[in-house]
Amino acid sequence: LTTIGMEYNSKGAFENSSNLVSIALPDSVTKMYDYTFYECRNLQSVELSNNIQLIGYMAFFNCTSLTEITLPASVTNIDVAAFYDCRNLTRVNSLATTPPALGDDVFTSDVTIYVPESAFGDYLQNSSWNKYNIATLSGEGTDDAEMYAPNDPNYHSTDYSANGQY
DSSP, rough: OOSSSOOTOOOOTTTTTOOEEEOOOOOOOEEOTTTTTTTOOTOEEEEEOOTTEEEEETTTOOOTTOOOEOOOOTOOOOOOTTTTTTOOEEEEEEEEEEEEEOOOOOOOOOOOEOOOOGHHHHHOOOTTTTTTTTESSSSTTSTTOOEETTOTTTTOSSSTTTOOOO
């Protein structure tokens, strides 16, 4: 199994699966096409393949029970609205040191993206990513945590400017 779903298919592999609560994708999966988990409203836990490269159009659209997801370092492309309307998704751990290509409206605006400290500046400089709250994985939970919150008018970073420089 290397792909889930079919490219340019209008029906997702697990679309509207109301009994699906948790799933772990084997490391052989490299592509997840459009609508794969579309409106799986009870999906709470997803473990993506460590080799996944593509997350397709609306792959997790309206998965309202999903609160957190980790995107492996292998991810290179996240298509339009892949996680849109996942209203309870507040934390995304992106392990990629190079920001993946990101379509429009991938996440809802109140999500925080946690990224490797070495890639923090790259995510901030990327116009697709810097519309979301961005924080470092390494400083999490400490006074050293770096955070960029573009939608918070009261937030002022003392460690990074908006272009990711010290």
